[in-house]
Amino acid sequence: MYQGFIFDLDGTVYLGERLLPGAERVIRRLREGGKKVVFLSNKPLYTREDYAAKLTRLGVPTTPEEVVNSTFVLIRYLGKVAPGAKVFVMGELPFVAEMVRAGFRLTENPEEIEIVVAAFDRTFDYRKYNIAFQAIKRGARFIATNPDRTCPVEGGELPDCAGIIAALEAVTLRKVEVVVGKPSPITVAVALEVMGLQAADCLLVGDRIETDIRMALEAGMKAALVLSGVTDRKTLEASTLRPDHVFDGIADLEGLL
Numbered sequence: 001m002y003q004g005f006i007f008d009l010d011g012t013v014y015l016g017e018r019l020l021p022g023a024e025r026v027i028r029r030l031r032e033g034g035k036k037v038v039f040l041s042n043k044p045l046y047t048r049e050d051y052a053a054k055l056t057r058l059g060v061p062t063t064p065e066e067v068v069n070s071t072f073v074l075i076r077y078l079g080k081v082a083p084g085a086k087v088f089v090m091g092e093l094p095f096v097a098e099m100v101r102a103g104f105r106l107t108e109n110p111e112e113i114e115i116v117v118a119a120f121d122r123t124f125d126y127r128k129y130n131i132a133f134q135a136i137k138r139g140a141r142f143i144a145t146n147p148d149r150t151c152p153v154e155g156g157e158l159p160d161c162a163g164i165i166a167a168l169e170a171v172t173l174r175k176v177e178v179v180v181g182k183p184s185p186i187t188v189a190v191a192l193e194v195m196g197l198q199a200a201d202c203l204l205v206g207d208r209i210e211t212d213i214r215m216a217l218e219a220g221m222k223a224a225l226v227l228s229g230v231t232d233r234k235t236l237e238a239s240t241l242r243p244d245h246v247f248d249g250i251a252d253l254e255g256l257l
């Protein structure tokens, strides 16, 4: 039996502002059984506190320590490989504030910038683009929060971090060095660190076969695909990836308890 459960959020635990059927009960029963629970999101727009507050509001009491999002993963990663580095962030203000809180020195001077971080940025503009371009041209490292092409929103989708990465790659002719969000093993490592568990003791539950399920299987972790989000049976059958469990939704996890 698994000791830890890693849940993707959108399409797995909730859809937009709606908790999915059975989510509250399954997560409560896991916790009552002494299991560790962590929630994963690739979105660099909100803080861990924001996700914890949303889950709590929807009926799943959660602390910020139980949330692993791509900005947290990036901060943990940079804290290890480049502590105290001078950074320029192509991102939104809450992420910039998080970087400052984590002790990074932010600068807009291309001559000082050691690392350019590209994120999903709805405040992207030419000024920031040029700062990042000049810095990378001078040899700054180039890393990113998440590889997602689009971000699903109510009634459609928005261009996500892949567009920001591509914009910089196109003009600098440099490839992004590291993208820390799902399906990167860096995200798995941070989630396991937070839980204090090994991959073999955990189950990852997610709705995206190419990110959630791929990441788990490549990390040697068991994976459960839920069909309540973006993946349907057709997509599953067409994929070479084989999750250990396939459920209609999170409620079916009760069968594992």
Ligand SMILES: [Mg+2]
Residues within 6 Å of the ligand: 008, 009, 010, 011, 012, 206, 207, 208, 229
């Ligand atoms: Mg999802």
